[in-house]
Amino acid sequence: MRIYITSVFVDDLSKALDFYTRVLGFQVKHDVPIGESRWLTVVSPEAPEGTELLLEPSGHPAVKPFKDALVEDGIPAASFQVDDLDAEHNRLRDLGVSFTMAPMDAGPVRMAVLDDTCGNLIQLVQMLGE
């Protein structure tokens, strides 16, 4: 058994597509129309065959209260790994991304949290060497 996909609930698919590709730097893997919606997944260009991220519409009524409660407490909906967190933080900040948590050391990792503009907080993590 393998984890081939994970998902984030996004308020707006086109907006999410722009943020996750142009801003974060992922690339589209699948973009398949399903009825009035789309099956839209992105992957990291560093691992095009790796785990996909499904951008899932937030339509279900349980999703908004769930997302709002996580954001209220600053809890990320997903976590992505980077090699150099501070460089990535600077790059994204220059692109206008808003961070709810600036880079900080937390034990074996350095982490930051950003707002994906689609209703989620996203954690970026750099594994610190031993």
Added chain:
Amino acid sequence: MDAEQLDQVFKALADPTRRRIIDRLREQPDQSLFQICAASVAQGGVALSRQAITQHLDMLQKAGLIQVRWAGRTKIHSLNLHPLQKAVDLWLRKHL
């Protein structure tokens, strides 16, 4: 500050985790619940659940030692040491 508020300040201080939260917020103001939890784990202390930290924050807030404001849609905590100074003035100082 009345007697009940004074009680709440001392109650809030009567716990090592809550004192640690105060120490951390002094070093780094304006933290979300997530950040306070991450920092508490990172410090190598006892790993506490978010629910436990939430309860500690509630007690600190009730005592007026923590202020909450909204940054966008996220709740941000910072210190208000005014009640601590009041506790010093009203009670601690006469024994110091």
